Every structure is written in C-alpha cells, then in structure tokens.
Amino acid sequence: MPLDLKDLKTKDFAYDLPKELIAQTPIEPRDASRLMVLDKETGKIEHAHFHDIVNFLHPGDCLVLNDSRVLPARIYGIKEDTGARVEFLLLRNRGNDIWEVLCGPGKRAKPGSKFTFGDNLLKAEVLEIIEDGNRLVKFSYDGSFFSILDQIGQMPLPPYIKKKLENKERYQTVYSREVGSAAAPTAGLHFTKELLQKVRDMGVKVEFVTLHVGLGTFRPVTAEHITDHQMHSEHYELPKETADAINETKKNGGRVIAVGTTSCRTLESVATKEGCIKESEGWTDIFIYPGYQFKALDGLITNFHLPESTLIMLVSALAGYDHIMNAYKVAVEEKYRFFSFGDAMFIH
Template identity: 75%
Template sequence: MEEKLSTHDFYYDLPKELIAQTPLEPRDSSRLMILNKKTGAVEHKHFYDVIEYLNPGDCLVLNDSRVLPARLYGVKEDTGAKVEFLLLTHRESDVWEVLTGPGKRAKPGTRFVFGDGLLHAEILEIIEGGNRLAQFHYEGNFYEILDQIGQMPLPHYITEELKDKERYQNVYSKEIGSAAAPTAGLHFTPELLERIREKGVKVAFVTLHVGLGTFRPVTVEKITEHKMHSEHYSISKETADAINETKRSGGRVIAVGTTSCRTLESIVQKEGCIRESSGWTDIFIYPGYTFRALDCLVTNFHLPESTLIMLVSALAGYEHTMKAYRTAVEEKYRFFSFGDAMLIQ
C-alpha cells in the first residue's frame, strides 16, 4: 500500500474556519488528540494532560531554534518603490539568501533601505529558484535591528495580525535562525515543562533551523519524486547522552515536532547512532520509512498533501492518520501553526 501512495492520497477536506488564526491563552489550554499508532484509537484531551502520557525515564526532545523577525518592509533606494524581503538563510558575514517581492525590483546591484535607514541592502545575485543573495549594511547589532524593524514571518494562511511577537516563539527558544516556528512546541509553558521534569522525564534540546520549504507544497504526483529543502541542525553531547541513556534503560524518545523528529532520524542515518554532530539535512520521511531514533511524536495538525502529514503517516500508519484527521475535522479541532496538537504513541 505505502509504496503506491500518491500526493493526492494525503488530501483531506478542511473547512476554512478550522484554521487557527490566533494562539490560545494559556499556551497549554489547546486540545490534544492522543493517537495510538498500533490500534488507531484516539482520545480527546487538553495539552496540559500530556504529562499523564509521559513516563519516568522517557526523554522529551525539543527544538530550541528561535524565529527571526525575518519579514522586512522597505523601499528601493533610488525610486522609493516599496519592497518586501524575507530572510531565508544566513550564508556568510552579512550575506543572506532572501525572497523578494516584487522580484523584478531586486536585480543585481539594486539597493534598498529598511527602517528609515537603520538597514541597507544590496542585491548581489539571483540564484536558483529565483531567490536573491543580499549584502546588508548597518551600524550596531544586526539581530537587534531585526527585532526593532522586522515582522514575524507568519504562514500565508494566518491573516490576522500577531499582537505579541513572543507568541510565535517557543518558551524555550534560544538559537536564532528559523524562518518559521517549530510550532508543536508552542503548547508548552515553563510550568508544564517543570512538572514534566519533576515526574522524572528527561527534557533535551536539538536545534534545527526551520526553512520556508516547510510550507512548500508537494507538486509531484509520485511522492518519491519530491525534493526536500535543506535545513541546518545540531545536537549537543549532553542531548545525545540523554537520548542514548533513555534507549539503554528502556525509556521512550518522544520528539516534539516534525523538526525534532527529522533531526534525530537524520543523525542516526548519517552517524549510525545518536551522537554530538551538526550538518545539513534534506531527509524526507513518508510511509514505508523505518524509524530508528524516536518512539513517539508530539505534533500539530498539518496541511493536506504536505510532507508533514506524510511524516505523521509514516509513524502512525496511513489509514490511522487519515482517519484521525477526519475525526479532528468532525470534532472541530483547530488546525495548523496556532492550532491544536496530537500525541502519537
């Protein structure tokens, strides 16, 4: 079955009103679907109940990447024509790969001004796929300037303005570099994490800087022909040791989010085991994949026909996953980045 799945097999009908536009308060008050990957059985809980499903000796792995306020609005230096930049990947020193709109204004050699002159940029070249390499000029600290003038790069399906930038960051986010939030972690509060630790569950961190390729639709019919984007990851010795100790003692490794999942599976694939390392990954996980690092996954509800729903199907099984999604629609769960969560165990 799995080998014959096409992109359209991962389609489901989602009423627009179920796409969450704003985050809930408090963070852990969202709903939580528990999905048994062996039987397909589901339970309906709240996210603060997740602690009931974690056992002493388990290891919860979170992605501590922090989102850049990467959306910049500025003007063309000579004409004053408006332009929008989206920072994608830091290449070297002050050179970034950026997405520009409208693209025709961003020819090599063109200069732009942002934040009334706090930030200047010059287009160096147009690269494959139409993105640009831009050299930035400024005085002071680049990231502090971004905090001042940049906007959060919310996904296109969120049309309401975000009042508090921190609500698109995880409470444990630390390493700056993502173009989108690893949103499964948005449900955790410091208090919930503390209670989880007190229960005897290890809490460990990896870093994977999320690229906008996360939202790129799968446009090929055969999923095996889809090309994944590359993202940078790193894992510390401390985290590697915590995961290995968990495995040795018979505990479960529970990844929070598809980014943590892809990081762990990439490391095992490249290194043969979990150990301190860093690099780039373009791993694509879809039904038929054999998981070697994680046992369970906390994740949000993903877009139809996306690589993320394919990853979920690889862990929970295709039939179980699609049935769970149909149930989530019937039960009016909130979907996507600011939506509800699922624990696959």
C-alpha cells in the same frame, strides 16, 4: 482496500478541511489547546487538553525539543533610486552579512539595486539572483543586525494566517534561544515554562536539538508520486548532552519522544547518517514517508498538518497511513483547530 505504500501518491494525503478550522490566533494560555492522543499500534484515539500531557508521559521518558528561535525575518524597505516599496523575507544567513532572501516584487530587486529599511537603520544591495529566483543580498548597518531586526522586522507567519499577530513572542516557543528559523517549530508552542517543569519533576528528561526551519516547510508537494518530491535542506545540531540522554533513555527502556517534526527529522537524520545517536551537526534533507523505518523515535508530539504536505506524510510513516487519515477525519468532525496556532496530537 489498503494502499500499496510503494504506490502512494500526493493526492492520497488530501483531506477536506473547512476554512474556519484553520486557527488564526494562538489560544491562551498556551497549554489550554486540545490534545488528541493516538495509539500508533491500534489507532485508538483519546481526547484531552495539552496540559494533560503529563498523564501520557512516563518517568524515564526523554522529550526532545527544538530550541530554534524565529527571526522577525519579514522587512519592508524603499528602493534608493525610485522610492518604490519592497518586501524582503530573510531565508538563510550565508555569512559576512550576506543573506539569501525572497524579494517581492522581484522585478525591483535586480543585481546592483540598493535599498534602505527602518529609517536607514539597515541598508542592502542585491548581489545576484540564484536558484528559485531568490536573491543574495549584502546588508550594512551600525550595531547589532539581530537587534535591528527585532526593531523593524515582522514575524514571517504562514500564508494561511490572515490575522495580525499582536505579540511577537506568541510565535516563539518559551524555550527558544538559537536564532535562525524562518518559521516556528509549532508543536512546542503549547508548552509553558510551568508545564515543562512539571514534566521534569515527574522524572522525564527534557533535552534540546536545534534545527533551523526553512520556508520550504510550507511548500506544497507538487509531484504526483511522493517519491519524486525533492526536500529542502535545513541546518541542524544535536549536542553531546542530548545524545547521551537519548542513549541512556534507550538503554533503560524509556521512550524517546520528539516535540515537533523538526526534532523528529533531526534525530532520524543523525541516526541515519551516523548509524547511532551521537553529537552531530550538518544539513539534512531527509524525507520521511510511509514505509520509513524509524531508528530513534518512539513517539511524537505534533500539530495538525496541511493536506498533501511532507509533514502529514511523516506522521503517516510513524502512526500508519490509515490511522492518521482516520485521526484527521475525527479531528475535523470534533472541530479541532488546525495548523501553526492549532491543537496538538500525541502519537505514542
């Protein structure tokens, strides 16, 4: 019996996933991962590899990628007065070297507490405790803050990845350039520079938006009814050249395909706010779930998402709840690799 979209509950987006299907390491080369191709109208499934994406794109399509770059945002320091070890996770730049951070253990990071990181390369003072128990912290240093982070910081890998990442760049897309994310826009991890060039050579436009991924992307939905869930807010930019390319694609009958849910949320946020696709910058807390009418998007390249997450709700809105839940069941049966370092799905 079909579910009433108005009465969808968080538990309706649960599925059984054996732990061994959670990818712990990235596959080599990047585009060797598997690709499930899902027809959103019929629910038909095809199995391929990511480098086959060129067989499913058409000349005149437009791919929209998120060029945000992940901060090596996990840093370990010493409390100046006690020598106690503390972990900071940088969440958001508030300007003037003030950052919103997650501290652990929190009891060591009271307002006024001072810390040093990386043999005094970086110093920090806690200014105040804000909502969610996060801290506002003022950093001081000589030189470039981001260069120091590159030296001493670690990638903030999701909690379900237990293995150490040997090469930091494998948690970055090959086209990342705008530093600011607390997590990678992982659908783009499958692209190599050569594959992107192949896509361009076949007459597909490749354009960029920036959405800095917040840590809220990993937060589970705890509300029983999905409509009671409050989304976290993330900063986005959609440049003029991308807007122009999307509008030209639409006018000529091509498809607009987002690479990743972050690119999708950027496009849909702008289309909702502006009433059309145009140059735009701001903050979005758009929550896309079944029943949502897409305004900009025709297709989506994405990974396989956590049960009961806002991301599985988003793909269910695009492809239909029944089609997605069946596709995930098939993915488990076919032993696809799941989550950030896992395999990909193309919904068209």
